[in-house]
Amino acid sequence: MSASVPLSADLTGASRVGALRDVAILMPAYNGQADVERTLASFSEDAPVYALIVDDGSTPPIVAPAIANMSIEVLRMPQNGGIERALQTGIDALAERGFRYAARIDAGDLTVPHRLAKQRAHLEAHPQVAGLGMWTQVVTRDGTPVFMLSPPADPQAIRRIRFLRGCFVHPSMMLRIDAVRAVGNYRAAYRSAEDLDLFLRLMERYECANLAELGLYYELNEGGISATKRHQQIASTLKLQLHYFNAANVYDWLGLAKNLLHFLMPYSVLQRIKRTLFAARAHG
Known part of the structure; x- marks a missing residue:
């Protein structure tokens, strides 16, 4: 693989300064140059920000955009190998560069102002927490709120x-x-459920939590993994549920039943049910 740093400001190594000097944005990308640019441009912080794009064999290759207050590096994978391998490579690369925190985001999603500073402050105050998420507004491609x-x-x-x-x-x-x-980093043992696999392993040794405030606008993508690789994702999730199953926890039983139902239910029907339930909750 090859790497390029297109901007003059080098925020790697000892030259990093500012409150976010140990934080890096981690974005895997496969094609979608415009989405990459739109997502990175949504970050608004009071300190310089470093972003690592792992280009998973895009054609043409992803080009790092010029964004104020942001240094962007592109790591190019020799061929498309899937999000699991791209994230694993990205984490290792950030460790080599001396970063402590990796802020995940996907091309097409948008972030809220000061998200990185808020999450870093919480992790600094709670050293036992290894993964920290935030509430998320799901939106359509044109930005219309869904749930x-x-x-x-x-x-x-x-x-x-x-x-x-x-x-x-x-x-x-x-x-x-x-x-x-x-x-053990991200891994490909549970295809399309690499995130759940990682979080479950983290929770064996650390804590994982969420900030109870909006941090992300997630674009509902009919071409995303949840739609295009849905059965693979459900099968991987079922394997994880069985591996970590706790018969004394009623929620594990309910979760298993729910996932089996998802396996049988068409994706379009599931999305309609989700919209209805979240709409009812919002007005309840």
């Missing part, structure tokens, strides 16, 4: 209901890089 994802904040509540509902929105997470590597 809000507001998972629990408390690590113990998350442990109880980890399989009953999605407790983390992956692109909203900030991760401790040393903790991620200590549990």
Whole structure:
């Protein structure tokens, strides 16, 4: 693979300065140059920001945009190998560059102002927390709100209901890089469920939590993994549920039943049900 740093400001190594000197944005990307640019431009912080794009074999290759107050590096994978390998490579690269925190985001999603500073401050104050997410507004391609994802904040509540509902929105997470590597990094053992696999391993040794405030606008993408690789994702999730299954936890039973139902239900029907339920909750 090859790497390029297109901007004159080098925020790697000892030259990094400012409150976010140990934080890096981590974005895997496969094509979608315009989405990459729009997503990175949405970051608004009071300190310089470094971003690492892992270009997973895009054609043409992703080009780092010029964005004020941001230094952008592109790591180019020799060929498309999937998000699991791209994230694993990105985490290792950030560790080599001396970063402590990796802030995940995907091309097409938008962030709220000062997200990085808020997450870093929480992680600094809670050293036992290895992964920190935020609430997320799901939107259509044109920005129309669809529903809000507001998972629990408390690590113990998350442990109880980890399989009953999605407790983390992956692109909203900030991760401790040393903790991620200590549990084996991202891996391809559970295709399309690499995030849940990582979070479950993190929670064996650390805590994972959420900030109970909006941090991300997540674009509902009909071409994303949840839609195009849905059965693979569900199959991987079922394997994880069985591996970590706790028969004494009623929520593990409910989560298993829910996931089996998802396997049988068409994606379009599931999305309609989600919209209805979240709309009812918002007006309840």
